[in-house]
Amino acid sequence: MNLDEKLVDMWQNDRNAYYKELKTQLKKQPNEVFESILLIINMFKHSDLSHVFKYLGKVSLEKHSKVQCIFFYLHWLMADTQTYRLKEASIILSKMEEYIDDSTPKALKAEFELKGNARDGEENLENFKKSLSLIPIDSQQYKINLKNLTDSYASGGELHKLELSYLQRLEPEYRNLFLFIDAMERGDTDKALELIDDVMNTMLKLPDPVKLKLNFLKGLLNLYLRQSVVDESFYLLISINSLLNHDPEKALEYAKKFHNHPGKQISVLTNFTRWHLIRTELANKNLSAALRLIGLEKNFSKMNFSSLFYARIELLRGNKEKAILQFANALKLSKDINAMGRFDFELDLATDLTPGKIRFLTEGATKLLAENRINKVKAPVNNVSNVEEKGVEKLKGKSIAIKAVKDEVLKYAPFDIPVLILGETGVGKDVIANAIHEESKRKDEPFIAINCSAIAESLLQSELFGYEAGAYTGAIKTHKGIFEEAGQGTVFLDEIGDISSGLQAVLLRILESGEFRPVGSAKPRPAHCRIIAATNASLEARVDEGTFRKDLMYRLKRLVINVPPLRERPVDITYLAEYYANLNRVSSDPVTFSDEFKQALQAHTWPGNVRELKNEIEKIRLLNSDKPNYTIEQADFLQEKTTDLEKDSPQENVAEPSVEIPKKEDVTQPDQLKRKKSTKEILQNSGSYFRRLEYIKELFTEHKRLTRKEICQITEVSNITIGRDLKKLREEKFIIKMEPTKSARTHYFVLNES
Template identity: 35%
Template sequence: KPADAEALVHRAGTLVTENTVPEIRAHIMRAESIIADIAGNKKRREEILKQIASVLGPRSPRYKFHLWDLIFFLAQHGRAAERQEDIRTLESMCNEHFRKERIVLVKFFNALETGNAIEALQLLPQIETSPHLHRSAPQDPVVGYQALLAMMADRTPRRFPAMTSTAPTWVRVIRALLARDPDEALRLARLDASRHPDALFAAGFHSFNLVRAELAAGNWDAARRLLEMRRERGSCHPMEDFFAARVCLLSGDRNQAADIFARLARRMASLNARPRLGFELDLAVEMKGCDLLDIISPQAAHEEPLAAQQERPSAQTTDRPSASPSPIDSIIGFSESTRTIRELVSKFADLDAPVLITGETGTGKEVVARALHLAGKRADKPFIAVNCGSIAETILESELFGHERGAFTGADRATKGLFEDAGEGTIFLDEIGEIPPHLQRALLRVLETGEIRAVGSTRTRKIQCRILAATNADLESLAREDRFRKDLLFRLQRLGIHIPPLRERREDILPLAQHFLDMGRRPGLKAELSQEAKEVLLRYDWPGNVRELRNVIERMRLMHSDKLSYGVQDMDIKFRPTQLQTAAQQS
């Protein structure tokens, strides 16, 4: 129940004060980082883990455990080489409470992710026999790693032991690719993804299996969308670039592929991960020898014939249609309430006054906020979105307003806050109902005077950005309970946009579904839903609103990337709520 866990962590964060010992703050932050990891936001997890290390400092007795969290995270991405000095420091700290097996685990996963199979095979027996390691990384079972490492060490398919149906499916995908059987690899990868959907956004070697299989089968559009989804979630694995280069090759953009590959090769060399690159090339069934020559040519990343330069559209126009749609068109739907929202966005876009956007979780509040920004005079300036409910109170103030050097432990230099980073653009404060009382006072001062005061400073500074806010809470009820300032509420309510839940605007369901079906496809390709599938979507109440609808459609696309026509049978009912399953069965 990640939503419940997130609420509990947020509640714990509100109890933190300046006098809270760093170890407790670190514990709460670690829980927050785990929630980010579950959601697939690896970048956020890395940020928090680095913040924890600075909050604690080397003198804390818990410092080594939290530093290990960070280094283990990097090892899962093949990036332990970035912190070699810290690894040596941790090795010197090993004792009966901080066992050396933890260091073995770091070295094993880093060797696995960088393709150094012999090193990983030498470390594997220590992991399999240790009674302590499984508690250190319960999310990373070692089942299947020996088979994978054997394939890495000797890539000749005829030498691989026969794999039974009991072998992990993700390992069988790799074997099928090495055996040059892309159809079987794709079948197995889709099966595995349907059973373990969260694995698509994990950090391990197997998390790229569906991307590998789609590319091997020539489905570059599906692979590109998978990579986009990973990036949107916050993925930060170095190998993302390898698959992006393969997408470019299949789509015909060899120069872009060469640019990406050149950057990737340098990164892999710095991480001692060239063996991983070599293994991935063996798995790239769709790539031919001439493709490889093109992308590794020293000139390919920097030169192209003049005729090709003249024929190829410029980078500025390649991805942009001749007539750019209005930002307001991003608010999709035919219902009366959606038309009203578009009209309000058009009216409010050029104003400097704050706008409060209300609606249930998943209704599209940030979409409306971005439309307000892009349709107005600040469109060419920054748009900065901040989820006030996902950042611990002690960090939120510094994030928003900045801090002076020495303002708190770990503040070794002055830093600007997001209000100043936004410049003359827009700052979007999501979940504003979650901010604590003292920050409500500070925000009221910003709205009244246009001034901020950094943490630890006695001086105020003027800001130029526009403020947009959003909430799924009933702020009037919170104000009556003295949990939200009435004067702040009055300030925010001057201009407001309410987004009804999707169940109250069913006319929007099919236009939104069609938008998500066609999003990211090549020009001229248009997908369609059967009448039965449309009826199923219309009957469902969508408690997760537009976000849930998007997830359902995207999952259907991912599991059937070779299709342009979808029916009820293509919906992944196994992972849908009971209400949708019943609706589909009735259809």
């Protein structure tokens, strides 16, 4: 058995032995591939992961066997997946494929196919089975992937679809585990109770994430059985129990806590738990938020109980006939897969469905089933206009700067000369590049974008220019590069300032001669595409540092578009926030922002520019159920900074008359107020959240009625921080917010004396 055969055998049967063998071989002689694999295995010990990927990009595979090259790319792919370098992962998988041929060991062919299915993002379980057939049944590699396959079926409540032979190949503890998970997913409590003792007794043998999932499912079983003890270490169990207790608001609160910060509890996800946020939004009758969440989940319609969710949506919309049809589909499915326990439990959790509505749906569905009149029905969709915008229509903003950018896009679009777009990260350089393409005569040709800093140097050149068969070890067939694939279209090179000196020389040659040469080819080929480049770096500074060619900079800077950062065009901040807040809303009523919210938006520095603003607004929409009114309390990211907005934007308080607040310079204050002022100063110096709340409570106890501005003036604490404190006091029902008019300036707070 040679070294490659030995490594494949160890990979199949003993992963620990595999990595030990790599270390042993390195003691005998240097090997870049083995060093790289061990570096990847220990990569999270490094503070700067970029150094790891730079090292991988410089590894030469010339003197290594095909098997070792496959192992190299397999581990690189694992590293890309774990660090969400998805673009590079796709390229690495293609590189790995180049080494796969008839001589490749079946075990490595199987790894390639399994990783390919994962990359596509779909659980194509039939292909998974075919890949498994390439691996010896008694190998560790087979057992690991068999568990993944069985878990996919069990977590969907579809273990009945998996051939019995697969279950029989599992160790008893895992067989019972997956049967238990499947029973819980279907709501078959009798089967779950039959299995739970055996499963819990063997729990010590299971990995920690599986133990966590088991403890969660045990808690869920208790809720099915209506046992009062709730394991409050799981947000989802608190949320589910709240729905059972007809408290949908609390249920939504904890569902959002889990959704926002799942942490290790991500391992408890099954089809039942994965869609729980949608379940709680519907329980609160937040139709817009539920539809938005469904729109974000591509596979929702494939879920077993999606029809029941759709029935609730149609009922909220007033479409009773469609609701009955969806309900009938859900009822039939539940009977077919022995999941009536889950069906009944879902109805118990649906606080939006009154007993009368459930009776109405059940009677209608029963009639349809008896008459065999049910069929597949389309999923409900958002009633929003999805008109696709083109060209400069995609560039959003009201500022003079953005109008100038639009003018430049229209001015430069007709030419074939390269365009250089300059601007900070997140300003939308890619959107501008696409707008230039769509306004040009090339609009019907491909637009291909590539981030030069996101792909390893050793891969970038072959991706851009392609390579000939036999150009290097593993290059079995010719590969077209981006410049050739683009044809008469446009190539957008983002982060051009980060490319190596060698690649700069190649790019300069293309700009000067209009030709490129694939790796391994002796003949140049014409480049018919237009080039648009972008960078957030100062190319002049890079030239001074000697890291960027001056002649290339001049070639690129013939037509330049400068995009100012968001903080320099404040008029666009609120405009863009409102645009993203209203984008694809179900309701025709526009979103409104409170004055404090607008001020906080303007005060924020927006280091991530438009991308940051878009992400934060989408987060607010998600966590606040897509409600139409935005206040400062909903924006955690704006509350992190304790900037006193009142100093920059003074407001006249036109609320109902309040107490007269003693001014700081009033030396004739009573001793009692002087003592409070002294206390206030101590509180400010200590920064204690607890003591500050106690002091604000004292103010309300004495004065009964206060505005936010008055509290800010007394405490000398920022408007944002006080807003957070007032929200807390309202949650405690210590104070009540009064809103005489819609204007935030008229709002004030009173002590709750009830």
